[in-house]
Amino acid sequence: MITQLSVFLENKPGRLSEMARLLQEAGVNIKAMGIAEAGNHGIVRMVVDNVDLAVKALQKAGMAVSKVDILAIDMRAGVYQISKILGDHEINIDYAYTGSGSIIFMKVSDEGKAYQVLKSAGVKVYDTI
């Protein structure tokens, strides 16, 4: 499993660039990213190459940032196959997004179980990216 950062941002021009600037200046690369919005605010979810450095830089600037474990799955197994395996095991997909390459990042209701069932069905799940 890998760590996702979730950053609370106001839904207005310039906020994402402010966050990205802080990461760039800290020497952190964003590997994958998705944005979810609700009215005046939203959450940026992302996978970065240096979690500790990123958290430090964002918190120093006063930003609200949290960490959570997610799955990084090889999408070449097929989105249908992956989601069917999870569905058959009563595992819910809360959200998903893709980055460069053929990896799909998923937040599911039971990461441990999902990891096991995907592995045993021969789907590649990454431990690092």
Add this chain to the structure above:
Amino acid sequence: MPRTNNTVMCIGFYSRGSMEARILAKAKRFRSRAELQEHQSKLLRRLVRYVYDRVPFYKKKFNEQGLKPDNVKSIQDLQRTKFFTVKDDLRRNYPLGMLAVPFEEVVRVHASSGTTGLPTVVAYNAKDIETWAELDARCLLVAGASSRDVVQVSYGYGLFTGGLGLHYGAELIGAKVIPASAGNTQRQLTLMRDLGTTVLCCTPSYALYLAEYARDHGFDLERDFRLRLGIFGAEPWSEGLRRQVEENLKLRAHDIYGMSELYGPGVAIECPERCGLHVWEDHFLVEVIDPKTGEPVEPGEEGELVFTTLTKEALPLIRYRSRDVSMLEVDPCSCGLIHARIMRIRGRTDDMIKVRGVAVFPSQVEEVLSRIDGLTPNYQLVVDRPGALDRLLVRVELSPRAATDVLTRLVILQRRVEEELREALGVAASVELLEPGAIPRSEGKAKRIVDLRSLR
């Protein structure tokens, strides 16, 4: 010469201690409320004659009301009339038309910020400055400060009365005073740490900002500071904000009350019981009135505080309408002081905003926000009128601790705040969650209200 030094030290210590005792004894010299009220009536009779003879504005007012100074025996005689002094009277007599002493006798002026037009100028003679210092000394002592304290005064110095008022009071009790004034937060914290400040005087919103700044700039709130007491005032604040400031700065926070028209800070203070602020009734006669009718409210009811200055010489005021909304408690306090207590100021009649006809105070909003996990007490009320109806928007910063990857949690939080606000205010408000630090910080009084209706 060690012997001389010793002697000096002993004398110094002795006289400081006795000064504290003397100031407290004066505050406690009345044995009953009846005795205190008798004293007030005596001072009031003298005051009425004094202003009638010396202030044309008051002479005219008495004549208009058909009141002869000699017929005013107690405050009830004034309550039968619509005799009030309002801020506009001071403005209309700008700068010092209501002075009761020759200008030559004045030793100090202060002025309150004129957000609308001219500033309000107030003046003091030497005796006033002395009285004011004693009132603030009383406040500090009653709150628990002593000559051993290092008092950092972070209210603004200058035309605003906050800085110099607390400064003179702290000096009078023999404390060590750091006249830091407002602003330059880095330097404030450095001095606070290096000089071992034990008592901090500033606005509650600035106290919170100091804590926030300290945390973000490498200070250790647990180890770097020796703060034990906070004297916070000049703006209405809630119990929730008190808890936050106390937790963050590791001190005990006391509310202080005053305004430049009544010397400045030092009119009332919370004793260690902290259930209301004792008004120094040997210097101020306080009433609570219905702001609409001008009639005194029933005991224990909320209304506008009205003050008569019993001892001011240069610029005495009779039944001055403070525009602060609170209620008065005259039952004995377990601290032993018999002075009446004004309960926490709910807001100002002019801080109050009317939203669709309902009166809303920022302090009510603050109380709601401060009891909900995941929010900070940094907030702003925005009112506008897009169509025919007023719209209230409450913007509040999310606490960094509330960060989450689940959007639903934020939406639920937002709805919960909206529901609780509607419950507390009696009018619907929409809520915007802001990033931590989004609302501009203030070094003096926090700006809580943005009323876009008045811009049109």
